[in-house]
Every structure is written in structure tokens, then in C-alpha cells.
Amino acid sequence: MPAALLRRVALCLAIAAPAVIVRLSGLEIPPLAVMLVFGAAIVASAFLLAWAAEAAQKDISGALAIAILAVIAVLPEYAVDLYYAFRSGTDPTYEQYAAANMTGSNRLLLGFGWPLVVIVALLVARKTAKAEGRPTLGYLPLPRGSRLEIGFLALLGLLAFVIPVLGQIPFAFGVLLVLVFVWYLWRSGQAESETEEELVGPARLIGDLPQKTRRATVIGLFVVAASLILASAEPFADALVESGSSLGIDSFFLVQWLAPLASEAPEFIIAAMFALRAPSSRCPQLIRRRPETGRRRPGVSVETDRF
Template sequence: MFARLIRPLGLCLILALPALVFRLSGIESDPLILLAVFGTGVVSASFVLAWAAEAAQVDISGGLAIAILAVIAVLPEYAVDLYFAFTAGSRPEYVAYAAANMTGSNRLLLGLGWSLVVLIALAVAKRRTGKSIRALTLDSGHRVELGFLAIASVIAFAIPVSAQIHVALGVGLLAFFGFYLWKVSRGDTEEPDLVGPAATIGALPRRQRRVLVVSLFIGSALVILACAEPFADALIETGAQLGIDEFLLVQWLAPLASEAPEFIIAILFALRGNGAAAIGMLISAKVNQWTLLVGSLPVAYLLGGGGVALHLDGRQVEEFLLTATQTLLGIAALLALRFPRWAAWTLLGLFAVQFVFPGQEARYVLSGVYAALALGAFVYHRRHLLPTLAAPFQDHPDEQAAKAAEQESRTAP
């Protein structure tokens, strides 16, 4: 069994080794080389971390454990963004990079991740059944997570309105995340559906599995923490050297590298016909981003010597507004716990549009399009709105939602 793990784990170790050598020896080199070396280290360690987090579900049961493992899986993204926020306490120009990394990772997760998973899952279902399926149906238990995401997203509009992320807002979001962990810990638990190296690790004898999982957690986390600072600095220096907007590099390249394992795992679930589990995992990651990540930024900024609030300039306000309105559309499309094909193509198309029209006016127009479409979807699914917002605070939220779904199915044309 161990022989099947040698190739993937050995490959990740080989890819991460240059980053450790550069970091421990303090080798100085061209920013582009450093970006490649430390970026490769982050990606390879991220894969190992994701495999360990998936396999750990065999030994750790309960929704709380699964939520904690989801947090561990996104450690690479958090490590980079919190470094930017902490450094901004003494170097104010880094506030822009913290905002860029956060907004980029959020929009990438929803605009690209959610959309691709749904489209792949629907294509797989069509190939298996021979019938065209118009929407991916989610389990009723995801309404609780959707409710948490909806509430956190509405609260997040305080950021572009006030042009700052105050530490009071951060503490409130962290408390809300704590409430989310408590809530999901009371949910039902299902047997994990593991794929690839995670499945191989999960099939090991208990003692060997636990020792290996803990070792992989510690090793990959150390590599990620060692690479986070030089990777982030190399991003900025590379942008300056090549004449590329550093904001854009931090916004898209860093999240793409750190979230690659999560995307790949979700796509593998979708290819195996388990699209509901894949999109559910990405919804949970989105909740983590809007609560734990956003809430941690002003705290890290304060600990780094900054004030009680990260103050945002006009560009950063636009980015947060665009991110918040995109999230609203994603929530609105999912209110009935059905992810329609049109919503997936719409989110993917609008995500692509921002690269074609990157200017200030285009960001405001795109925010308006997201908001208008979200409003229309909220009106259409209005019977599900209150049950979704109430779900985080109810012991059995699914009964009321089921009645609303039945009523909507009777009145739908």
C-alpha cells in the first residue's frame, strides 16, 4: 500500500525541496526564479495538505471535524493573505495586496470553481443517463451553510460602504465563524468519499494512517509557512520587474496557486458523478473566506503594528463591491438548492468579462449586472429566502425549506 504513495508524495517532496533549500540557505536570485521556486513549493505542499485533510476524515467524525479540516486545506491561501495584512501594519502599501489576494481568491472560487464543477457534473450526468439535466441538485443539509454565507455576504457590504475593514467587524466575523463551527458540529456525518492518494492513505491500517496523516499535516504546513513570505514578496518584485500590475499578480496568481488542490479535488468529485459533494465543499470554503479570512485581516493588521482598521482606497473598494455582488448572485442562484446550468454559464461568463474590461467603470457596471441578476433570482426564489437566512439559527431548518420547495414546484410554470 505504501508503494502506491511513493510516487505522488515523492514527487511533491522533490518539487518542494528547492524552496526549502532557498529559504534555509537565504539564496538570493532573480524575482522570477524565486517566484517559480517558492510558488512550486506552495502548490506541492498544498496537494499534500489536501490529501491529508481528506484522509483524516476516516478517523475524525462529525461536522465540526470536517469544517476544521476544510480550514486546514485552505491554509496556503490564508498564510499568504495574512502575511500581506500583517506586513501592512508597518508598510501601508501592503494593504492593497491583502485586499487583492482576498478578493481574487473569492471571485476565483465562485466564478471559476463553482461554475466548472457544476458544468462538469451535468456533463457527466448526461453521459451516464443519456438525458440532459438542467440543474445540479444539492442536499438539504447545505441550506445551513448557504444561510451562513448569505448573512456573512450581507455583512461584508459594510466594507465597500465604509471603505475600511474595522477590527470590530473582524472580531464579529470570527465569532460568526465560531458559531458556524458549532452549528455544523451538530449535523449528520457521512462516510467520506476519497479519491486518489487520499483514498490510498485512508485505506492504510489505523495506526499507520494516523501517524502518516499527522506527519503530512506538520510537514506540509511547515513548507507552506516557510514559502508564504518569500512567495508573496517575489510576486510583487516580479510585477515591478516585468512591468505587470503587482495588484493583478497578487489577486490572481497567488490564489490560483494556493487553491489548485481544492479545485482539483472538487473536479475529481464531479467527474465521479458526485457533483453535489463537490459544490458543497466549495460552498464551505466560501463560508470560510467570508468569515475566517476576512475577519482575520484587520486582526493581523493590528498585530503587525497598524491601526484598528485597514483603510481601502478607491480601487480596493471597487474590488470588494464586485466580489460582494458576485457572491450575492451565487447565493441567489442556489436558494432552491438547485444550481441551474444557466447560472453556471452566467457566473463563468461574467468572471471572464472582468479580464476583457478591467477598468474602473467596467467594475462598477459589472457590479450592477451582478446585483440586478441577483435581485431577479432572489425575487424568483423568494419563498426560499427567509428559510435560508433562518437556517443557521434553527435545529431543523429543512422541514420549512421542503414545504417552500413543494409550494414553488406547484406554482412554477
């Protein structure tokens, strides 16, 4: 395995190591330190997830790789909220925290997450256009290959209106949503990528490995990162409530804002990384026509150092 890749993976594991030590040893540290330790572990895991997901696109459909990445990346958000919901069964005071984390996560995703990705992609696209002497665009045209994702988002958006109409979330409705997502995974796996992904940074180092070694590395990174996130979710959730009391800050406020920010950090980091990549397959405005032939060729994408 390349030394450059080993150094990056080792750095991420070193950042997450204190969380593992605290969790396994049962060491008692102040709640504020718990938040920092386990929050750092979640962020470090996000980098491992990003590298593994991109490298996985050499062996499976790009859309399916992103879908699998999304499932793992949202584990901290789900784990924290499920923990609060589970605790509320024996301690009713935790009901407010379950609601706070859920509403805060959605608010952060729609109000900050999606706009962040669009803004980053626009900045990269404009920089690329100026470097090539082309006019800049004030919007991001979506490729035809995005119809699958947009279609499922539209479907689930319509289904979401069922919840306020019913005033509850029936168990059967939850099963339906899971089946829709499984359907999306299946459709993503059937989709064929129109262009070959060009990997950069650690993902390229993983992608250049022999097939068996590459697949083992990708699976290993997925498992390690997911394990770190799951191990960090519960202590982080408890530390939020305890820190609010010790610091004189409303615990509801911390759970509603700080918990979603930390738990969704992997999603934000990964999405921002993909936007910074801005390859021609994801940003159609980076593909231009050659006047002399009318043929399309990919524009120059801005590559950034990931870590």
C-alpha cells in the same frame, strides 16, 4: 505503509523540496524562479491536503473534515495578504498590494472557482447518466444535508453588507465572523453522515491503514502541507512585486491576479477533485430509483486517477 502511497507522497515532497532548500539556505535566485519554485510547492501541498482530508472522513464527520481542510487550504491566501498588510505598516506602498490581493482573491473565487466546480460536477453527472441510460439534467440538485453549509453562507453573506455600510471593518466585527465560523465547525462536527464515504486513490490507501497509523498519517500530512504553504507564502509575495519591476509588468496587476491564482490553487484543485469524484452522497442526481422496488441505490460514479 503501501508502496503506492509512499511513491505519491514522495513525488509531492520532491516537487516541494526546492522551495524548502531555497528557504532554509537563503539561496539567492531570480524573482521569477522564486515564483515558480514556491508556487510549485503550494500546488504539491494541495494534493497532500486533499488526500488527508478525504481519509480523515473515516474518523470524523465529513462536513467537519471539509471545514478543517478549508481552513488549511486558504492559509496561503491569508498569509500572503497578511504579509502585505503587515509590510504596509512600515512601507505605505504595500497598502495597494494588500487591497489588490484581497479583491483579486474574491473575484477569482466567485468568477472562476465556484463555476468551475459546478461545470466539472455537471460534466461528470452527464457522463454517468449517459452510461446508465438515464436522461441528463442541466442542473445539480443539492442534497438536504447541504442546508447547514448554505445556511451559514447565507448568514455570512448578509453580514458582509455591514462592511460597506460602516465603511470599515471594526475589530469586534472580525471577532464575530470568527465566532460564526467556530460555530459552523461545531455544528459540522455534530452532523451525522447519511452515507459512508467511498475513498479512491491515495485517500483509499490511507483509509485502509490501521486506525492509529491512519490517524498519524493524516495528521502528519496536514502538518507537512500546512508548513510548506506557510513557508512559501512570504517569498512568493515578495517575488511578485520584484518580478513585476524586473519584467516591466505592473506589480499591482501581478498581485491582483497571479497571487490569488497561486494561493488559491489548493482550493481549486481540491474542489475540482471532489467534483470529479461525484459520489452519490454529494450529487443526488447520481442516485436513481429501481422501478421494480422503489428502493434507492447509488449510481455508478466516475473515478479518476488523481495524480
